[in-house]
Amino acid sequence: MSGISARRVVLAGRPSGWPTLxxxxxxxxxxxxxxxxxxxLRTRYLSLDPYMRMRMDEHxxxxxxxxxxxxxxxxxxxxxxxxxxxxxxEGDTVLAPTGWASHAVSDGTGLRKxxxxxxxxxxxxxxxxxxxxxxxxxxxxxGVPKPGETVVVASASGPVGSVVGQLAKIAGCRAVGIAGxxxxxxxxxxxxxxxxxxxxxxxxxAEQLAAACPDGVDVYFENVGGPVWQAVLPLFNKFxxxxxxxxxxxxxxxGDRLADGDxxxxxxxxxxxxxxLRGFFNTEFAEDHYAEFLRVVSxxxxxxxxxxxxxVTVGLERAxxxxxxxxxxxxxxxxxxxxxx
Amino acid sequence: MSGISARRVVLAGRPSGWPTLxxxxxxxxxxxxxxxxxxxLRTRYLSLDPYMRMRMDEHxxxxxxxxxxxxxxxxxxxxxxxxxxxxxxEGDTVLAPTGWASHAVSDGTGLRKxxxxxxxxxxxxxxxxxxxxxxxxxxxxxGVPKPGETVVVASASGPVGSVVGQLAKIAGCRAVGIAGxxxxxxxxxxxxxxxxxxxxxxxxxAEQLAAACPDGVDVYFENVGGPVWQAVLPLFNKFxxxxxxxxxxxxxxxGDRLADGDxxxxxxxxxxxxxxLRGFFNTEFAEDHYAEFLRVVSxxxxxxxxxxxxxVTVGLERAxxxxxxxxxxxxxxxxxxxxxx
Numbered sequence: 001m002s003g004i005s006a007r008r009v010v011l012a013g014r015p016s017g018w019p020t021l022x023x024x025x026x027x028x029x030x031x032x033x034x035x036x037x038x039x040x041l042r043t044r045y046l047s048l049d050p051y052m053r054m055r056m057d058e059h060x061x062x063x064x065x066x067x068x069x070x071x072x073x074x075x076x077x078x079x080x081x082x083x084x085x086x087x088x089x090e091g092d093t094v095l096a097p098t099g100w101a102s103h104a105v106s107d108g109t110g111l112r113k114x115x116x117x118x119x120x121x122x123x124x125x126x127x128x129x130x131x132x133x134x135x136x137x138x139x140x141x142x143g144v145p146k147p148g149e150t151v152v153v154a155s156a157s158g159p160v161g162s163v164v165g166q167l168a169k170i171a172g173c174r175a176v177g178i179a180g181x182x183x184x185x186x187x188x189x190x191x192x193x194x195x196x197x198x199x200x201x202x203x204x205x206a207e208q209l210a211a212a213c214p215d216g217v218d219v220y221f222e223n224v225g226g227p228v229w230q231a232v233l234p235l236f237n238k239f240x241x242x243x244x245x246x247x248x249x250x251x252x253x254x255g256d257r258l259a260d261g262d263x264x265x266x267x268x269x270x271x272x273x274x275x276x277l278r279g280f281f282n283t284e285f286a287e288d289h290y291a292e293f294l295r296v297v298s299x300x301x302x303x304x305x306x307x308x309x310x311x312v313t314v315g316l317e318r319a320x321x322x323x324x325x326x327x328x329x330x331x332x333x334x335x336x337x338x339x340x341x
Numbered sequence: 342m343s344g345i346s347a348r349r350v351v352l353a354g355r356p357s358g359w360p361t362l363x364x365x366x367x368x369x370x371x372x373x374x375x376x377x378x379x380x381x382l383r384t385r386y387l388s389l390d391p392y393m394r395m396r397m398d399e400h401x402x403x404x405x406x407x408x409x410x411x412x413x414x415x416x417x418x419x420x421x422x423x424x425x426x427x428x429x430x431e432g433d434t435v436l437a438p439t440g441w442a443s444h445a446v447s448d449g450t451g452l453r454k455x456x457x458x459x460x461x462x463x464x465x466x467x468x469x470x471x472x473x474x475x476x477x478x479x480x481x482x483x484g485v486p487k488p489g490e491t492v493v494v495a496s497a498s499g500p501v502g503s504v505v506g507q508l509a510k511i512a513g514c515r516a517v518g519i520a521g522x523x524x525x526x527x528x529x530x531x532x533x534x535x536x537x538x539x540x541x542x543x544x545x546x547a548e549q550l551a552a553a554c555p556d557g558v559d560v561y562f563e564n565v566g567g568p569v570w571q572a573v574l575p576l577f578n579k580f581x582x583x584x585x586x587x588x589x590x591x592x593x594x595x596g597d598r599l600a601d602g603d604x605x606x607x608x609x610x611x612x613x614x615x616x617x618l619r620g621f622f623n624t625e626f627a628e629d630h631y632a633e634f635l636r637v638v639s640x641x642x643x644x645x646x647x648x649x650x651x652x653v654t655v656g657l658e659r660a661x662x663x664x665x666x667x668x669x670x671x672x673x674x675x676x677x678x679x680x681x682x
Contacts (some may be wrong), residue, residue: 244608271585276618281615
């Protein structure tokens with residue numbers, strides 16, 4: 001089995017600004033020998049996430065950038081094809097850092113066995129995985145929403161924003177979403193239960209957002225940056241909290257565009273509104289809050305109070321294309337690649 | 342005594358950008374009748390503080406702007422000339438919101454009787470007053486300095502920065518100050534005990550600051566903004582904390598200068614370093630922390646571990662000139678006006 005001819009997607013070039021398909025390369029490779037006590041994995045679903053864009057840069061602030069010619073990093077739901085590891089048996093389904101590859105060998109590091117019930121295993125990459133925990137920890141630990149407060153989040157139909165909005169509703173808040181296009185806005189309002197959803201493509205977006213927040217903004221869950229931040233800035237209430245987990249709007253811009261924002265005005269508002277701005281990675285909260293997250297959110301998924309949506313592309317070779325679509329906000333739900341092999 | 346001919350400084354014009362002497366006017370006025378159960382006060386020392394600049398603007402984010410033709414707001418050490426108030430007797434020394442005036446009447450609101458020992462009464466306007474508590478609450482409650490960490494503060498010889506630095510040393514931190522000119526730098530290093538002090542006027546200021554922080558920056562107590570923020574930004578460590586109590590560098594700038602900073606870069610660093618940026622006014626922490634502040638800092642003042650310095654101008658008529666000097670950083674220590682009357 002060590003003779004498996006596997007496939008992977010490697011980083012072929014470093015983008016300056018928006019990545020293109022030429023920055024990726026699909027290649028066949030031979031699986032390395034299985035370490036003693038290790039496993040062979042077959043990828044079933046690969047997760048694509050915005051943080052991966054930062055790892056394409058040479059000096060990535062996110063732990064470790066991807067080397068040129070190396071496989072893109074990534075988490076996947078995988079099947080155990082062979083195991084000498086006491087914790088895993090052939091046929092088990094695991095969460096694994098396979099990267100963008102059809103197969104992987106592992107010594108067990110970073111694996112987690114998945115229980116196929118109560119929810120589909122793909123939820124471990126979305127609502128019950130890293131994106132869901134990002135939403136949960138940012139909102140509950142940093143945002144600390146109180147009943148009656150207003151919580152705003154962008155990418156409202158995506159895997160993070162959708163959980164933020166639904167948890168805000170459960171906490172008794174007014175949940176205001178931001179999304180791109182009528183379908184996502186309708187979905188967030190009608191299916192996810194946001195009180196209001198504003199289309200960031202509207203020419204009067206900032207005015208619409210202000211109208212949707214008649215009592216101001218107490219928590220803004222920041223996962224986009226850029227023009228949305230500018231629109232939220234005048235709306236903050238005293239003691240507003242801003243969990244900051246991503247800045248997808250600025251990952252692909254360089255030079256002049258990055259200087260668009262007015263730093264002095266942001267600092268002035270943070271000062272005069274006595275605000276808290278807190279950058280975070282979900283991992284820092286795992287030890288104290290992961291178990292309660294799983295209990296609360298999986299309970300919500302099982303009883304139908306928390307909904308989620310997946311955007312599945314079939315075929316590892318189409319991962320770059322799906323990734324670029326996601327960076328442009330053309331996905332609709334959590335982006336997964338069903339790996340065909 | 343209600344016939345006292347008193348003097349005050351009123352706001353004569355609203356500055357756009359840097360204020361000038363023409364924005365103030367000294368005038369005589371007749372004290373209004375003393376309210377029943379009230380007091381007549383004679384100002385001895387008036388405190389001048391950077392926040393007053395914001396109150397000169399029409400839409401002040403700090404509670405209440407000063408109306409045109411109205412006296413400038415301010416705290417003072419005052420003597421009770423006459424009292425019908427059961428809590429105060431003639432000859433008492435009080436902390437009082439007299440504004441920029443030689444005399445005031447009061448119904449007792451906002452007064453605090455001062456004990457002339459253990460420290461001179463003027464300390465109630467500085468190290469043992471609002472500036473000292475701003476330093477204490479921002480550093481201890483938001484900054485939470487741990488032994489071995491590096492704490493950076495600007496205006497290191499001023500009433501806030503000097504206390505931040507000395508408390509950081511007491512907490513076992515490396516204290517790095519920023520000040521303007523060789524005298525202030527020497528004072529902060531030799532008298533206040535900062536481990537290193539960097540002159541922000543040096544052409545290679547950013548390089549010097551980096552060299553003074555070989556282990557990065559864990560707490561940056563932000564009271565200036567502008568170019569100093571830009572110099573500190575690349576030095577932040579993971580989980581750095583930024584108590585933000587003032588932005589004196591940008592109070593007097595308008596338009597283009599305000600857009601100098603790169604917002605996207607600030608947001609990127611806050612995100613990737615998992616930083617906390619927290620705007621605050623000291624008042625929000627008074628209920629929980631004022632008593633412990635007075636105990637700790639007055640203890641330090643009495644036993645000589647905490648030093649302070651005052652910059653006293655004589656004569657109410659010179660308050661505008663002293664205020665403008667302070668805004669330009671030409672003061673050396675806590676700015677007080679000894680009111681001659």
